[in-house]
Amino acid sequence: MHDLDLFLAAPVATFLFIITLITSIMAFKDQNLMDKFILNPYDTYHYKKYHTLLTSGLIHGNTIHLAFNMLTFYFFAFYLEAYFLGSWQFAVLYIVSLVLSDIPTLFKHKDSPQYYSLGASGAISAVVLSIVMCKPDLTLRLFFAIPIPGWLFALAYIGYSYYASRNSRDNINHDAHLWGALAGIVLTLLLKPTVLIGLQRFIGM
Numbered sequence: 001m002h003d004l005d006l007f008l009a010a011p012v013a014t015f016l017f018i019i020t021l022i023t024s025i026m027a028f029k030d031q032n033l034m035d036k037f038i039l040n041p042y043d044t045y046h047y048k049k050y051h052t053l054l055t056s057g058l059i060h061g062n063t064i065h066l067a068f069n070m071l072t073f074y075f076f077a078f079y080l081e082a083y084f085l086g087s088w089q090f091a092v093l094y095i096v097s098l099v100l101s102d103i104p105t106l107f108k109h110k111d112s113p114q115y116y117s118l119g120a121s122g123a124i125s126a127v128v129l130s131i132v133m134c135k136p137d138l139t140l141r142l143f144f145a146i147p148i149p150g151w152l153f154a155l156a157y158i159g160y161s162y163y164a165s166r167n168s169r170d171n172i173n174h175d176a177h178l179w180g181a182l183a184g185i186v187l188t189l190l191l192k193p194t195v196l197i198g199l200q201r202f203i204g205m
Helices: 003-009 011-029 031-037 041-046 052-058 063-085 087-108 121-134 150-167 174-191 195-202
Strands: 139-142 146-149
Touching (some): 011 087, 052 087, 063 121, 121 150, 121 195, 139 150
């Protein structure tokens, strides 16, 4: 399927891809927009700015952050919607995962006025784990070169995200990665229960 056909077959992914690019690039140049969209758990919790649980997924910290997330989105989201889930199911998966991935961060940092979080990584983690659930024999390319079974990547990703969420001192919101991935698994099972059949066949049950 050519790119144009794939975009047409995945209208929700296409919309999210375009709007995230636009809002992220706008926020790079507009600090007021960045401030309105970014997730600050303190403000969100104490001043009920719950919209930032969604809008923070539409902006990114810099061009590298944006490029990495959108490249991952491009490789997985369109195929997930077009071939495996369907449009409304994909919309539910993406939006609900985006919100759920940030809720642990909200409560963990609700009394930390200086903590901020942004980016679509939680929802994109859900997308990647969902496509692995739908196609468990999928082979991924780590760093675009090293082949790795999808199921092994999923286990390693969840394991690393759990470890990093407890031990890392960098500026990456590993909690969002972890809970986004777990949300992707659960929501895929709820939205498409037939994936269990493929999983059972894959593991030889």
